[in-house]
Amino acid sequence: MNIEDYCDYCLSLGPDVEEKLPFTSFHYASGVLVFYVCGHMFSFFDCDNYSVITLKCQPERIYELLEEYDCIGKPSNLSPKYWVGVDPQAAPDDLLKELTRNSYEIVKAKYMKNKK
Numbered sequence: 001m002n003i004e005d006y007c008d009y010c011l012s013l014g015p016d017v018e019e020k021l022p023f024t025s026f027h028y029a030s031g032v033l034v035f036y037v038c039g040h041m042f043s044f045f046d047c048d049n050y051s052v053i054t055l056k057c058q059p060e061r062i063y064e065l066l067e068e069y070d071c072i073g074k075p076s077n078l079s080p081k082y083w084v085g086v087d088p089q090a091a092p093d094d095l096l097k098e099l100t101r102n103s104y105e106i107v108k109a110k111y112m113k114n115k116k
């Protein structure tokens with residue numbers, strides 16, 4: 001999936017999704033685009049090197065994904081216990097969409113529960 005289609009997909013997940021470039025003051029991370037729900041990130045990637053999208057995932061599912069798909073690897077700069085890295089060029093679009101929606105729903109559920 002190309003970068004424009006992926007961004008459009010993330011924004012289509014709900015009216016509560018925001019996109020930001022929060023690391024512009026850091027030279028090596030200035031192009032990192034982050035998608036947020038409830039003020040917390042659920043997806044990010046480097047716009048200058050669109051080779052890994054980092055997504056939140058259920059810990060019990062990560063091993064299975066790593067075993068089943070070559071396009072799934074370690075996340076960028078976050079715990080591999082709760083996050084996965086996905087190669088957007090190699091991943092089937094339906095898998096990337098499902099993992100992105102899953103990440104969005106994990107984060108939204110966690111932080112909506114905290115607001116109640």
